[in-house]
Amino acid sequence: MKQLLVFFICLVLVSCHDIERPEKPKDLLSKDRMVEVIIDMTLLTSAKGSNKFELQENGIIPKEYILEKHRVDSIRFAKSNEYYSYDVEVYEAIYQRVHDSLEKLKTKFTRLDEEERYSRKKEDSIKKTSVLNGIKVKNELIKDSLTKPLSKIPDSLR
Numbered sequence: 001m002k003q004l005l006v007f008f009i010c011l012v013l014v015s016c017h018d019i020e021r022p023e024k025p026k027d028l029l030s031k032d033r034m035v036e037v038i039i040d041m042t043l044l045t046s047a048k049g050s051n052k053f054e055l056q057e058n059g060i061i062p063k064e065y066i067l068e069k070h071r072v073d074s075i076r077f078a079k080s081n082e083y084y085s086y087d088v089e090v091y092e093a094i095y096q097r098v099h100d101s102l103e104k105l106k107t108k109f110t111r112l113d114e115e116e117r118y119s120r121k122k123e124d125s126i127k128k129t130s131v132l133n134g135i136k137v138k139n140e141l142i143k144d145s146l147t148k149p150l151s152k153i154p155d156s157l158r
Helices: 001-014 031-050 050-057 062-069 074-086 088-147
Strands: none
Touching: 031 062, 031 074, 031 088, 062 074, 074 088
């Protein structure tokens, strides 16, 4: 058993030894473009988790849709991704920008959602007040008609 473990450790060390930096692709995506594509892929993948049926119903395959939107083929994206991922610091910087952008979007949509809820709540309270005022007015009319002296009621109704 020990010999097998030592063999696997040696195999891992030897296999990781000669990793060469990938060649820079001729059609390398810029870092900015990579950030945009990854942001869209992340958003659509999240939507896929919550709205899978709607995406299928509309014939949307998330990865294909994003690559088509950005006019990037899958090979170009894969080669660019491989090139940038070799340098961990560059790749981390790209993903930090993705994270920051997603956080800004989250903040923006949270704020918009809160404003929409506040607006709906305000509209509901206005409708509620209008309804209550309408009932109040009707109740006062009823009270007035019940409290009027009989002398003011026409003779035909007495």
